[in-house]
Amino acid sequence: MRKAGSLIEARPRTAPRPWPLVATPKLPRMTNISRAEPSSVYLSVEAWVAVRKIRQDWMVARHKRISNTESGGRAVAYVISRIACPYCGKTLVELPAATPVYDVACERCEFRAQVKSVETPSRGRIRGASARPLAGLRLAGKLSPPLVVVWKWDGETRTAGEVWIFPLVPWSHIRERVLPDTHATMAGRLMVDYHDLSALPHFVG
């Protein structure tokens, strides 16, 4: 019968420890990629671009407290509270959300319009909505919707610069574009851009 501790005593004190046989490579800390040495983490260009885009989107989202839809709804309310019908002078009212293309209507006459809010000062080109309803109007020989543009719109503070009303927007100023494959929610969807707006007659509200 062995005495307690005999196994430990049998091991030579000078025996080399079984590790390390080779130097353990220093692994990059994956939780802290941005501070890692360039030589320790390799990302493909595509991965790097994707990581950077996610980071940028997150930075934007962190500072944006309301959605684009909410901001657009507030812009419509802003227009209604400050702009009268350019045709008869009566009050504008908001149309139901399901109404295609148009956002506001006059409570008295036939005037209806689409409202666009833009964060920049006035410029010639702005992004529009889905192309399909507009294409339907064009094919049917209808007029394009009058356009109300809120410049320098801030949806959070509900403040803006000027409001311009374009009573007539010729089809030649409305161009279709396809959202790129990299678009987060609506890749491949056909949208419109409004071009050369500054060349069109407009009221300033």
Ligand SMILES: [Zn+2]
């Ligand atoms: Zn009116």
